[in-house]
Amino acid sequence: MQTLTPQRLRELDLKATDVREGIIRALLAAGSGHSAGSLDMADIFTALYGHVMRHRPEEPNWPQRDRLLLSCGHIAPVRYAAMANFGYFPVEELLTLRKFGTRLQGHPERVSLPSVETTSGPLGEGLAQGVGMAQAAKMDGADFRVYVVTSDAEHQCGLHWEAMMTAAKFKLDNLLCIIDRNFIQIDGSTEEIMPLEPLADKYRAFNWEVFECDGHDIAAFVATVERAHAVKGKPQVIIAKTIPGKGVSYMEGDYTWHGKPPNAEQAKTALAELAATRERILAHV
Amino acid sequence: MSDTQTLDRAAQAMALVDYRDTANLKQLPTRNGFGEGLLEAAQANRNVIGICADLSESTRFEALKNALPEQYLEIGVAEQMLVAMAGGLAAVGKIPWIASYAMFNPGRSWEQVRTIMALNQTNVKIAGAHAGVSVGPDGATHQAIEDIAIMRVIPHMFVVVPCDSVQTKKATLALSQTFGPTYLRFAREKSAIVTSEATPFEIGKAQIFREGADVAIVACGILVYNALIAADKLSRERGIECRVVNNHTVKPMDEAAIIDAAKTCGAVVTVEEHQVQGGMGSRVAEILSAQHPTPIEFIGVNDRFGQSGDPVELIEYYGMGSAAIEAAALRAHGRKRT
Numbered sequence: 001m002q003t004l005t006p007q008r009l010r011e012l013d014l015k016a017t018d019v020r021e022g023i024i025r026a027l028l029a030a031g032s033g034h035s036a037g038s039l040d041m042a043d044i045f046t047a048l049y050g051h052v053m054r055h056r057p058e059e060p061n062w063p064q065r066d067r068l069l070l071s072c073g074h075i076a077p078v079r080y081a082a083m084a085n086f087g088y089f090p091v092e093e094l095l096t097l098r099k100f101g102t103r104l105q106g107h108p109e110r111v112s113l114p115s116v117e118t119t120s121g122p123l124g125e126g127l128a129q130g131v132g133m134a135q136a137a138k139m140d141g142a143d144f145r146v147y148v149v150t151s152d153a154e155h156q157c158g159l160h161w162e163a164m165m166t167a168a169k170f171k172l173d174n175l176l177c178i179i180d181r182n183f184i185q186i187d188g189s190t191e192e193i194m195p196l197e198p199l200a201d202k203y204r205a206f207n208w209e210v211f212e213c214d215g216h217d218i219a220a221f222v223a224t225v226e227r228a229h230a231v232k233g234k235p236q237v238i239i240a241k242t243i244p245g246k247g248v249s250y251m252e253g254d255y256t257w258h259g260k261p262p263n264a265e266q267a268k269t270a271l272a273e274l275a276a277t278r279e280r281i282l283a284h285v
Numbered sequence: 286m287s288d289t290q291t292l293d294r295a296a297q298a299m300a301l302v303d304y305r306d307t308a309n310l311k312q313l314p315t316r317n318g319f320g321e322g323l324l325e326a327a328q329a330n331r332n333v334i335g336i337c338a339d340l341s342e343s344t345r346f347e348a349l350k351n352a353l354p355e356q357y358l359e360i361g362v363a364e365q366m367l368v369a370m371a372g373g374l375a376a377v378g379k380i381p382w383i384a385s386y387a388m389f390n391p392g393r394s395w396e397q398v399r400t401i402m403a404l405n406q407t408n409v410k411i412a413g414a415h416a417g418v419s420v421g422p423d424g425a426t427h428q429a430i431e432d433i434a435i436m437r438v439i440p441h442m443f444v445v446v447p448c449d450s451v452q453t454k455k456a457t458l459a460l461s462q463t464f465g466p467t468y469l470r471f472a473r474e475k476s477a478i479v480t481s482e483a484t485p486f487e488i489g490k491a492q493i494f495r496e497g498a499d500v501a502i503v504a505c506g507i508l509v510y511n512a513l514i515a516a517d518k519l520s521r522e523r524g525i526e527c528r529v530v531n532n533h534t535v536k537p538m539d540e541a542a543i544i545d546a547a548k549t550c551g552a553v554v555t556v557e558e559h560q561v562q563g564g565m566g567s568r569v570a571e572i573l574s575a576q577h578p579t580p581i582e583f584i585g586v587n588d589r590f591g592q593s594g595d596p597v598e599l600i601e602y603y604g605m606g607s608a609a610i611e612a613a614a615l616r617a618h619g620r621k622r623t
Contacts, residue, residue: 067376109404109405110376110405110406111404111405111406117376118372118373118405119401119404119405120400121400122396122397122400125365125369125397125400125401128365128366128369128372128373129369129370129372129376129401130373131366131370132369132370132371132372132374132375132376132377132381133373133374133376133377134373135358135370135373135374136373136374136377136378136379139334139355139379140377140378142377158365159365159366159369159397162360162363162365162366163366163369163370165361165363166360166361166363166366166370169360
């Protein structure tokens with residue numbers, strides 16, 4: 001990974017704003033979809049595509065690329081918006097989200113859009129597939145890394161814990177799990193519906209190396225990834241604290257935005273706020 | 286050799302052994318063929334690997350485990366993990382065979398099978414061991430008799446149920462070289478070997494094991510032997526000649542072979558060690574009702590669960606013995622349009 005200069009960091013902060021705009025426009029056009037988680041992972045997806053990962057947008061199936069799996073497929077808008085903003089396809093294609101004939105299915109499908117790496121949506125399955133990819137890399141002596149983005153609530157699925165055990169057994173130090181720790185799920189707070197805490201201790205007990213960081217601080221996230229990459233012989237997890245709906249004030253922290261899109265009026269407000277954010281970043285030389 | 290005449294021309298063309306010669310008929314579990322085929326496939330291609338969920342002996346993974354440990358992974362009792370991890374390995378070019386009892390994989394892992402293997406179109410191969418009531422003493426919890434139904438409704442899936450251990454080996458090798466999500470089903474107990482090394486095998490191509498124009502018996506799995514015995518007896522005792530079709534590929538089914546059998550014979554009996562509801566016979570009925578309506582009798586378990594017992598005893602109790610097949614053939618014959 002290259003050094004993250006102040007100039008580069010500013011570019012990424014602007015890109016994250018572009019990604020959020022893409023999310024809002026896509027969700028508005030679709031008329032359905034998941035707002036809160038998509039928005040709160042914009043900074044991390046920007047960091048991954050813009051700085052952390054080895055990849056070639058012009059050659060999506062490049063065999064040496066790092067693999068990024070989105071386990072919680074319902075926040076597909078953030079992945080699509082990041083891919084569009086980093087050159088995988090035109091930004092205008094985001095407006096086809098969830099529409100008949102689109103490559104941007106409501107939940108990502110590898111057959112229609114191979115660079116999403118796998119089909120996801122049914123929760124708790126991404127890490128298990130990431131374990132398979134990381135193990136394949138070990139067997140082949142390949143040096144690509146596997147990144148798996150998961151929601152916090154999908155830790156309520158049993159398969160995720162099977163994957164945690166397996167990753168530790170095979171000492172998959174080429175595997176990094178990133179948790180969107182926003183404390184919400186469809187029905188409310190994760191800690192009321194099925195408590196996950198102490199989440200970090202649970203990972204440690206499963207022989208993982210655990211890191212925590214602010215999921216909206218790109219510099220902090222990149223620094224944490226660098227520390228995770230230095231770990232040998234163990235899989236790593238970053239528990240990224242995020243604010244659901246981040247970047248759109250009326251959505252922030254409100255779980256009811258988990259599974260719905262903005263209407264035209266709400267989208268207008270959101271885009272105005274994001275434009276103001278962009279101005280602030282540009283003014284902050 | 287049997288004291289009657291030699292096998293008919295269809296059986297000779299298929300290089301079958303003389304299945305009537307019970308004294309000399311070899312018996313081996315179909316799962317042995319899987320173990321042999323997997324080892325051979327893995328020796329030929331280092332990307333062919335096995336992933337085991339704590340049943341290496343039962344599923345016959347042991348040969349691979351001992352000969353090529355670097356192509357073998359053990360992940361414990363975690364059947365959903367089996368499918369999902371295999372999906373990841375396949376996405377990077379591996380050809381993973383995953384094996385457990387059919388009851389747990391695909392029984393427990395169905396949603397992962399649908400999403401990660403089929404919708405995602407990955408080259409993952411499931412070996413479903415211990416299928417059918419012939420598992421015996423373990424009882425109903427371990428007797429998968431719904432697995433064909435839940436697998437054949439999934440788009441892109443290959444579903445193959447070979448008739449004996451020799452054919453199971455050939456199927457394992459052929460499926461290892463065919464891209465696509467796959468379900469290979471086999472059984473636990475020793476069963477008659479009716480095919481030989483020279484018997485052809487092609488995925489999706491049903492085989493005529495016995496010629497006849499009175500009733501068509503369409504069978505899969507270890508009950509193909511019972512179908513042949515029933516047909517032989519009907520010929521000797523009643524002069525009714527049955528065509529016996531080894532319908533080993535349940536999906537994609539050889540529709541032309543099914544329609545030809547129905548047109549030639551005018552009556553059909555389907556035979557499988559599975560629930561009648563939703564199984565191989567149901568697919569035969571779907572094909573024929575749409576393209577060539579024909580009287581059909583269904584041999585299989587009829588909407589019940591299995592139980593503990595001796596395998597042969599259970600096959601008889603649930604109405605899948607050769608006498609039950611004979612009776613079904615007579616019923617089908619009686620329903621023919623004149």
